Amino acid sequence: LGQRAATRLAKKGGIDLPADMMPEHPSMNAASHVPHAQCLKKIQAAMKDPKLEPQARKIYETIGVFMGYAIAQYCEYLDIKHVLILGRVTTGVGGDIMMEYARKVLAADFPELADIKFHTPTEHMKRVGQCVAAAALPELKKRKIA
DSSP, X not given: OOHHHHHHHHTTTTOOOOXXXXXXXXXXXXXXXXXXXXXXXXXXXXXXXXXXXXHHHHHHHHHXXXXXXXXXXXXXXXXXXXXXXXXXXXXXXXXXXXXXXHHHHHHHHOGGGTTOEEEOOOHHHHXXXXXXXXXXXXXXXXXXXX
């Protein structure tokens, strides 16, 4: 649901992409996050262009719908009351759109989950979300093997 989702949707969202940023290009299917970060910058720039924004916004709306259904699925196994929203893809108005659409899904299709609270850190902290999430992980105790 992060920048890789955005880059997969970029072409359909009307973003003009070079060949090496197309979803089927090998660089977009490798472990490196660099091409995805560059593609995300193009999406975010499109969101600031009044001519491109209506189509580019659909990328964030779609990811928001995915997020709403993912949260609902996680709630089948976990008692979720709060969700921390992190990652570069949430930077700017796009992140607000994602959360708006996730809330719409929860309210419309899972009204019992509509009270889940979304939390977002500062814009800087959103971009280093993996670090924040890793720092919040509980310490695991080593098991003694007999």
